[in-house]
Amino acid sequence: MPTRALVTLPSILDNDFYKFTMQQGVVRLFQGASARYRFINRGKHSFPPGFAEALRASVDAMAELRLSREEKRFLQVTCPYLDPVYLDFLDGYRYNPEEVHIEQHGDQLQVHIEGLWYRTILWEVPIMSLICELYYIMQNENRISNDEVIQNIRQKIENYRSLGVNIAEFGTRRRYSYEVHRLVVQALRQYGEGSFVGTSNVHMAMAHQTKPIGTHAHEWFMFHAARYGFKMANAMGLENWVRVFRGDLGIALSDTYTTDVFFKQFDKMFSKLFDGVRHDSGDPLQFADKVIAHYQQLGIDPVSKTIIFSDALNYDKVARIAEHCQGRIGMSFGIGTNFTNDAGPKAMNIVIKMTEAHPQDGEWTEVVKLSDEHGKYTGSEQVINLSKTILNID
Template identity: 70%
Template sequence: MQQGVIKLFPHSMARYEFINRGKHIFPAGFADLLRKAVDNMANFCLTLEEKNYLAEICPYFEPTYLDFLQGYTYNPAEVIIEQHGNDLSVIIEGYWYRTILWEVPIMALISELFYYMNDSEAATSDEISTINKEKIEKYAKLGVTIAEFGTRRRHSYLVHRMVVKALEEYGSGTFVGTSNVHFAMRYNTKPIGTHAHEWFMFHAAKYGFKMSNSLGLEHWTAVYRGDLGIALTDTYTTDIFFEQFDKKFSKLFDGVRHDSGDAIEFAEKTISHYKQMGIDPLSKTIIFSDALNYDKVERIANFCKGKIGMSFGIGTDFTNDVGLVPLNIVIKMTAALPENQSWIPVVKLSDEKGKYTGDPKMIRLAKEILGIEESLKLI
């Protein structure tokens, strides 16, 4: 997404906010420790070895972007961290092409520091390796492919490293990659992932809700010319998305990603859509990624087999299955400032019925414009 933003929206700005969905209680001094960790990120830079790795394994990255990335440094001044009692506030603001890289590492830091400050005792390294060995072997018997998507809400860096190591060691033919490019390089597996909701949320701010999906897809194809061909459907509900996912996009994109709502209903809608477009659903793929565990994957796989291609991106169930309660936290774009415009609140209307994120007035406006009739439940 960063390469796309640099090419198409270099003057636009964005604001992100931390959302404590699980109402977790942060201990005294948490913000100070997080502040130190974020400030330390100013010392990070891309090494020449990493740059060469990206050039080889991700040929869709242009040399100019890789040169930019080599010179990129985090600016901690873009991050405001405050704590009021047990409540944590994190706001990120600046040029979108820069601030887009803050979400994942800050969420990982919040999660790891939370367990550290609470002195929470996790499973041992042997137990973690065994747990993930058994998981990937079960998925292998199910005959599905699995990617690891768990950086943001992982227990810790060390646990994450043990997880990817176990998946790579025991998951041959089943484990297909990780969204963490560092571990992909370290364990010689594929870096894998999709674009996120913020891509379409920004397009809604700049071009309007009715144009957000179609222009978001159009701009993605303009940048990647057929690479990175999985489309995220649920920024403004999948029903609205499929109205604009016409034959051109349906043929060009390799498939779609499911991230909210009932997975079987989504699969049925997707299969029906491709058939209406005259496309064999078995030539396309659904990437399922909504809070998955083995039972959910088994249910989905049993339905999809022989009907449509499928793969699964599993996050927290891999990287935070250590005997502790995983944090229910997110960092979301909350406002955008497109070039030559003013700050505009951005929203997400997921496929969880009535479960929306963002400014209530803007949510009502989006529902009215898009013709969505549901009760309002903010998260």
């Protein structure tokens, strides 16, 4: 079994789009804020000897990444809501590997990230993709052939197209490898006309001439809880998103502190201003019914709005959701691991989450994510219970 491996990423844009959109928000509003993140091994995977050293070398190599002139031009043309000041900032941005702390104790891996939030926000997704790819290399986990990857994706996207639904690729963080990811997007682009609408990966979007897709993640609202308190986290998170993007990027993530709490603050102004919401946990059919009822109660036609479904989707789940929502509300689907890590070996179940935030004029404050299912909670039991008490969650 090899104990040395190196995986290098091809581009600073090999990352999820919402990391860059959130980074613009942080650069604009929270320049002095700091953040801490931690790797969580949900799948209880055992890492081989030397894994930390291999990951360390791969993370160190990221210091060489920088925005090219062509990449900057792509963002200017494709994403006009990324302002010139931010793009100039990104042009000068360099990963600082000293912000990432990696240790291995036996077969268990520890990764911690700490630094200014506007800098550390970009680490999460590429580090997860590196962990996955290195794991399969060092475990000698062989995959299916390139032709099989392409045919597999062709069959999937043709099946989705038969349902008449829009499909985006959301699989960067837990991909089998960069090469498999590249083949997946290539096949989606080639065979997905009429269904495939884009990818969350900005580098892949540029390489395959499709749309980068995303808005914000849970950490946006988690930070706002540290800055403004749990009761104001959703409202201030939405308010500040509007301040930065003025109506663009209008899909709101709803489940950071449960959907029920979110909709208490997603009032008529926000409901009209935002194009829709994203589902990331809990029963998708129940969620759809709640969203439709919310819009109807406010006198808004649900058909004019969209739900982006993105929680562990496969064909059967998408077909069930599409049948339930057809004609009632707009819908689109973000497929992640089922696209980019269906190559033979079992997909990894890992996450990296913000654990603490330090607003510029505040102090280090633990943050939590509640979600609509307990298995996706992150944070200490003490602060989870505190947040539930403050938010009146049973």
